[in-house]
Amino acid sequence: MxxxxxxxxxxxxxxxxxxxxxxxxxxxxxxxxxxxxxxxxxxxxxxxxxxxxxxxxxxxxxxxxxxxxxxxxxxxxxxxxxxxxxxxxxxxxxxxxxxxxxxxxxxxxxxxxxxxTGNVFESRLVLGHTVPESATAMSLTPPTKHKEPVYGQLVAVANLGCDASDYPSDLDGAIAFISRGQCPFGTKSELAGKAGAVAAVIYNNEKGDMSGTLGTPSPDHVATFGLSDTDAAPFLEQLHKGEKVDGIAYVDAIVExxxxxxxxxxxxxxxxxxxxxxxxxxxxxxxxxxxxxxxxxxxxxxxxxxxxxxxxxxxxxxxxxxxxxxxxxxxxxxxxxxxxxxxxxxxxxxxxxxxxxxxxxxxxxxxxxxxxxxxxxxxxxxxxxxxxxxxxxxxxxxxxxxxxxxxxxxxxxxxxxxxxxxxxxxxxxxxxxxxxxxxxxxxxxxxxxxxxxxxxxxxxxxxxxxxxxxxxxxxxxxxxxxxxxxxxxxxxxxxxxxxxxxxxxxxx
Missing domain, CATH: 3.40.630.10 (Zn peptidases)
Structure with a gap:
């Protein structure tokens, strides 16, 4: 040798x-x-x-x-x-x-x-009165605050959520609802965190379920889920009508x-x-x-x-x-x-x-x-x-x-x-x-x-x-x-x- x-x-x-x-x-x-x-x-x-x-x-x-x-x-x-x-x-x-x-x-x-490296030990997402079957915590997601459930209104993010200007002023304490597309999931989670969101849900703008990774960790990342286009559709419709959607997000995870x-x-x-x-x-x-x-x-x-x-x-x-x-x-x-x-x-x-x-x-x-x-x-x-x-x-x-x-x-x-x-x-x-x-x-x-x-x-x-x-x-x-x-x-x-x-x- x-x-x-x-x-x-x-x-x-x-x-x-x-x-x-x-x-x-x-x-x-x-x-x-x-x-x-x-x-x-x-x-x-x-x-x-x-x-x-x-x-x-x-x-x-x-x-x-x-x-x-x-x-x-x-x-x-x-x-x-x-x-x-x-x-x-x-x-x-x-x-x-x-x-x-x-x-x-x-x-x-x-x-x-x-x-x-990261490991998601447990996760759960509730939107309205529904637990979406396709909801999946993303790889390298941080946990929710204190590894406890967080509560907030679901708030739609404009466009594809790749620019800070896409994130509305009422996102503080809310759960960001973001379309997939154009930029990395990690960028979307980071921008949501900077805008004050307590969690983020990124939904598929193509057919099918969606899981992914946030990639390189950022101190501004928030607990982030992926969601299928089918599960996202009724909530998008409610938000477009101006209706409120309550959300609960929970992630117990480590990123080290x-x-x-x-x-x-x-x-x-x-x-x-x-x-x-x-x-x-x-x-x-x-x-x-x-x-x-x-x-x-x-x-x-x-x-x-x-x-x-x-x-x-x-x-x-x-x-x-x-x-x-x-x-x-x-x-x-x-x-x-x-x-x-x-x-x-x-x-x-x-x-x-x-x-x-x-x-x-x-x-x-x-x-x-x-x-x-x-x-x-x-x-x-x-x-x-x-x-x-x-x-x-x-x-x-x-x-x-x-x-x-x-x-x-x-x-x-x-x-x-x-x-x-x-x-x-x-x-x-x-x-x-x-x-x-x-x-x-x-x-x-x-x-x-x-x-x-x-x-x-x-x-x-x-x-x-x-x-x-x-x-x-x-x-x-x-x-x-x-x-x-x-x-x-x-x-x-x-x-x-x-x-x-x-x-x-x-x-x-």
Whole structure:
């Protein structure tokens, strides 16, 4: 093992046997074997790397990860790997110790960064004499004052609530009723708080339920709920008629700042100025153990990082396990934000692997085109398509809309893409014919829930997708011939517009 001298001070607590916390030894002797990379290892081969991928090995890792998630039970009363929990610290140790036991094949580093985590313990919204079924406390919402119910008149905010002038003078002590649209939810909550509101309700101006995140905390944020268009409609009508609507809001929640850690492993062999990079996230939501989201992606990376050590590479391969994805892509955002221009240019492409084993799966390819993304994104998309077609597997394109850790890369000029198997989206009848499963149900019925356990994995989908990840690594680790060179700009304004999603939650 080589430990990067730039390793930052915060290092995760490490696990020996599951349940026993210990501190890592950095910079000293290591129990890892120190065998150098043999020059006579075969050059990376996609067929040979794929051949070693076995579903039973992936499942064995998943079982270990679930045991680690159980370390979170003391704090959360159920298994979880949310950042700051013992379950996440154990996850970091499992990844870190696995990599360091691979000898000198990789340089392994920890990158600590500030993060924000939150947990809603209880919430309730009453409007008039109704408890709207769709009312959901937003991620990273603060609690109501003193974590007690607050009472106030429901007051409609003008326009889309993106300017201070939209908030009426009679909002002091009231509950702001704000339309979704144009600006982030966090901006609306902050403006409502500055105008004196005791809580805010942001209703959907499109069809369907709505949940989201307030994003970066502000001292002016107030307890904030999301509401569907259907549930909002009768109250909008009453307010437009000049009728009064009483409201009660209650949120018991915490929002706190912590430090957490990305883990990066780069091959010591291969051209360091031409890196193929791939990542998955190491954390889960607080509500469950996250064995599919993103245990499946992060374990795929760990398995392939292990198998790759049997080969030589021409181009460096850089693996990343991001922390705080579930809080809004915080780990990957931080990583890209501190890259120098020169280091940015060394990353020829970034591949995102988040949720590869959904039980009601579809083989999904991010529709990353060169017209809307850094040049090279489309070539990566086509590599995935060609793999599925070569194996007579159906596939479908999904939006490249900022929902996972590729976002910071493409917004800073780095080509990107990835595959997935679906989250809370509903499988169509057409997709049922293409992939099997059940039309009308979520691709992952346990998405962000307690039941995202080892029983929530489709091993057929996971094995095929791990073979595809292996193919993507091997292709570019061997050669970038035919792949577009990086453009001169490291930050391209046309890719920098804020998306509706930033991670798993809507942000506006």
């Amino acid at each position: 080589r430990v990067d001298s730039r390793t930052l001070p915060l290092v995760p607590l490490l696990l020996g046997p599951v349940g026993a916390l210990q501190l890592p030894l950095l910079g000293g002797s290591s129990s890892a074997s120190q065998a150098p990379i043999a020059a006579d290892k075969p050059l990376i081969s996609s067929p040979l790397l794929q051949e070693q991928v076995k579903a039973e090995n992936l499942m064995q890792r998943a079982r270990q990860l679930y045991k680690i998630a159980e370390l979170g039970e003391g704090e959360y009363n159920h298994p979880t790997r949310v950042i700051g929990s013992k379950g996440h610290l154990g996850t970091l140790d499992y990844i870190y110790s696995t990599l360091t036991n691979l000898g000198d094949y990789y340089t392994v580093s920890n990158q600590s960064f500030p993060a924000v 700042s912590i430090s957490t850690t990305n883990i990066i492993a780069q091959t010591t062999g291969g051209d360091p100025d031409n890196c193929v990079m791939l990542g998955g996230h190491s954390d889960s939501v607080g509500e469950g153990p996250g064995i599919n989201d993103d245990g499946s992606g992060s374990l795929t990376l760990l398995e392939l990082a292990t198998l790759l050590t049997e080969f030589r590479v021409n181009n460096c391969v850089r693996f990343a396990w991001w922390a705080a994805e579930e809080e809004g892509l915080l780990g990957s955002d931080y990583y890209v934000s501190v890259l120098t221009a020169a280091e940015n240019k060394k990353i020829r492409l970034f591949m995102d692997y988040d949720m590869l084993a959904s039980p009601n799966f579809a083989y999904q390819v991010y529709n990353a085109t060169n017209a809307l993304n850094p040049v090279g994104s489309e070539e990566l998309r086509d590599l995935y398509v060609e793999f599925y077609e070569a194996h007579d597997l159906n596939y479908t394109f999904i939006p490249f809309d900022g929902r996972s850790d590729y976002d910071a890369f493409i917004r800073n000029g780095i080509p990107g893409g990835g595959i997935a198997t679906g989250a809370e989206g509903v499988k169509t009848v057409t997709e049922q014919g293409m992939f099997g499963g059940v039309a009308g149900e979520w691709y992952d019925p346990c998405y962000h829930q307690l039941c995202d356990t080892v029983a929530n994995l489709n091993l057929t989908a996971w094995e095929w997708n791990t073979k595809l990840v292996a193919h993507s690594i091997a292709t570019y680790a061997k050669s970038f011939d035919g792949f577009p060179k990086r453009v001169e700009e490291t930050s391209i304004s046309s890719f920098a517009e804020e998306p509706k999603y930033h991670g798993p939650f809507l942000r506006q």
